[in-house]
Amino acid sequence: MTIEQTQNQIVEEFSLFDDWMDKYNYLIEMGKDCPMIETQYKSNNYLINGCQSRVWLHTTFDGGIIHFRADSDAVITKGIVNLLIRVFDGHTPAEILTADTTFLDKIGLKEHLSPTRSNGLLSMVKQMKLYAQVFQLKSTQNHE
Amino acid sequence: MNSKYIIDIQQIRSQFPALNQSVYNKPLVYFDNGATTQKPQMVIERLKSWYEQENSNIHRGVHYLSQQGTIAFENARKTVADFVNAQYQHEIIFTKGTTDSINLLASSLGNLLVHDGDSVLVTGMEHHSNFVPWQQLCIEKKATFHVTEITDQGEIDLANYQLHLEKKPKIVAIAHISNVLGTINPIAEMIELAHKYAIPVVIDGAQAIAHQHIDVQSLDCDFYAFSGHKMYAPMGVGVLYGKEKWLNSMRPYQFGGEMVSQVSEQETTFNELPFKFEAGTPNVGAVLGLESAIKFLQDIGIENVKKYENELMHYALKRLSEIENLRLIGNPAHRAGVISFVIDEIHPYDLGMIMDKLGMAIRTGHHCAQPVMHHFGIPGTLRISFALYNTFDEIDSFVEALKKAILMLS
Numbered sequence: 001m002t003i004e005q006t007q008n009q010i011v012e013e014f015s016l017f018d019d020w021m022d023k024y025n026y027l028i029e030m031g032k033d034c035p036m037i038e039t040q041y042k043s044n045n046y047l048i049n050g051c052q053s054r055v056w057l058h059t060t061f062d063g064g065i066i067h068f069r070a071d072s073d074a075v076i077t078k079g080i081v082n083l084l085i086r087v088f089d090g091h092t093p094a095e096i097l098t099a100d101t102t103f104l105d106k107i108g109l110k111e112h113l114s115p116t117r118s119n120g121l122l123s124m125v126k127q128m129k130l131y132a133q134v135f136q137l138k139s140t141q142n143h144e
Numbered sequence: 145m146n147s148k149y150i151i152d153i154q155q156i157r158s159q160f161p162a163l164n165q166s167v168y169n170k171p172l173v174y175f176d177n178g179a180t181t182q183k184p185q186m187v188i189e190r191l192k193s194w195y196e197q198e199n200s201n202i203h204r205g206v207h208y209l210s211q212q213g214t215i216a217f218e219n220a221r222k223t224v225a226d227f228v229n230a231q232y233q234h235e236i237i238f239t240k241g242t243t244d245s246i247n248l249l250a251s252s253l254g255n256l257l258v259h260d261g262d263s264v265l266v267t268g269m270e271h272h273s274n275f276v277p278w279q280q281l282c283i284e285k286k287a288t289f290h291v292t293e294i295t296d297q298g299e300i301d302l303a304n305y306q307l308h309l310e311k312k313p314k315i316v317a318i319a320h321i322s323n324v325l326g327t328i329n330p331i332a333e334m335i336e337l338a339h340k341y342a343i344p345v346v347i348d349g350a351q352a353i354a355h356q357h358i359d360v361q362s363l364d365c366d367f368y369a370f371s372g373h374k375m376y377a378p379m380g381v382g383v384l385y386g387k388e389k390w391l392n393s394m395r396p397y398q399f400g401g402e403m404v405s406q407v408s409e410q411e412t413t414f415n416e417l418p419f420k421f422e423a424g425t426p427n428v429g430a431v432l433g434l435e436s437a438i439k440f441l442q443d444i445g446i447e448n449v450k451k452y453e454n455e456l457m458h459y460a461l462k463r464l465s466e467i468e469n470l471r472l473i474g475n476p477a478h479r480a481g482v483i484s485f486v487i488d489e490i491h492p493y494d495l496g497m498i499m500d501k502l503g504m505a506i507r508t509g510h511h512c513a514q515p516v517m518h519h520f521g522i523p524g525t526l527r528i529s530f531a532l533y534n535t536f537d538e539i540d541s542f543v544e545a546l547k548k549a550i551l552m553l554s
Contacts, residue, residue, distance in 0.1 A: 020168070020501050021501075021552070028494075028552060028553060052493040052508060052509050052524070053491060053493040053494075053523075054523075073491055073523065074491035075490075075491065075494050075553065076493070076494045076497050076498075077493065077494075119493060
């Protein structure tokens with residue numbers, strides 16, 4: 001599935017919710033679901049510090065594909081982390097670099113990526129893009 | 145409910161336009177007064193009339209508007225001086241806010257008193273604004289930065305304070321009321337103790353000024369700093385009260401217009417108090433707004449405010465005790481303004497997000513007081529903070545919303 005297709009799928013899922021409570025309940029459930037990162041990566045080396053909540057991001061690059069794993073100490077943040085991972089995980093650096101996060105606007109969660117929230121999510125997206133840039137650069141260098 | 149009090153809450157609320165609104169289709173409950181209070185109509189009107197009819201630069205014009213503006217500005221200084229019972233009007237310096245006042249001191253008083261090998265003493269419950277400027281001063285001067293310990297109740301450990309005083313720090317800086325714990329510190333006693341060692345004391349009054357009567361002479365503090373915007377006045381104005389003898393011996397830390405007396409290529413002599421600490425054009429409109437806010441508070445009576453807010457506080461504590469797994473952060477014997485708490489197993493940010501959707505304006509996080517968070521070993525708290533316009537019904541709505549949010553997150 002392309003990044004765009006996953007985003008559309010999420011928008012469709014969220015269109016089923018009548019009100020904010022259903023939406024947040026869904027986010028909370030997603031946040032509670034499954035440990036998203038191995039404990040060893042929940043360390044300062046992988047920490048993206050927000051003022052309000054913390055996010056840990058671990059990235060691997062294998063066969064031209066980037067894999068993201070992440071976690072947060074706050075469950076709503078974790079729910080949105082889960083969405084971001086679903087969208088960006090398993091794609092090439094080029095695909096990630098050209099993608100945007102407008103799906104969050106469409107499902108009414110844009111505010112969570114606002115710098116004023118300071119929950120680590122905006123920095124997480126920036127960090128994911130930065131990894132994509134680095135891996136892209138690395139793979140071009142390897143081919144030279 | 146109102147008959148119990150001398151103040152008429154509905155009448156007071158009607159004077160605050162910002163309170164009369166809904167957020168996310170829910171009536172706004174504004175419990176973030178520790179961050180900033182809403183403004184009454186008379187303060188808004190004062191700002192408006194300054195800009196509509198009186199605007200001019202003060203202290204330097206010969207023309208009518210400038211002279212009227214200067215008179216109004218200096219009258220406001222007198223109002224502030226009377227409000228905190230300063231001995232002289234020129235002991236009142238207008239600043240941008242508490243942070244600005246403390247930075248002025250860290251620079252000017254710091255340069256006067258703190259040198260290589262000296263020390264400065266603060267407490268473990270300071271807002272970063274009364275912590276970082278002193279810490280940075282110490283780093284710059286190669287001085288030692290000492291922090292008085294706090295107890296698990298959230299009070300200053302006075303025995304520890306005494307031990308630190310014996311090391312004879314050059315300056316002691318203390319919050320009057322903690323912005324996280326709500327603790328009213330025994331500052332009169334702490335000032336007296338420090339004075340036994342002839343150490344000047346700086347009081348951060350940001351969280352106290354709207355909640356109780358301040359008398360700088362009876363406290364005998366050397367400096368008292370506060371912000372206008374936390375006491376119903378506009379943002380961008382604050383006050384630094386300082387004893388004349390200290391202010392006279394300190395060098396200014398900002399230079400520019402108005403604060404000078406004579407300027408030549410070789411040297412500059414500085415203007416007298418209070419002007420030598422007020423470089424540049426002051427925020428006149430906000431200063432006049434502060435004067436209106438003081439009149440607003442005085443009309444109601446600060447003792448009435450204190451009594452009413454105390455009742456609110458006790459009611460809120462009682463209602464919060466109904467909630468399972470709720471842990472108060474700080475349980476001081478004397479409390480005003482704020483209540484901080486955490487719910488076991490639920491992140492404060494998650495609760496804050498849901499409470500926001502339910503129309504509750506509260507604060508989550510470390511409240512610019514990370515040393516306090518470290519003491520209690522928590523990432524942050526939820527904080528509710530009251531003003532004189534809050535009601536018992538709002539506390540009920542808050543508790544219902546909190547129960548709902550906990551249910552969602554459990």
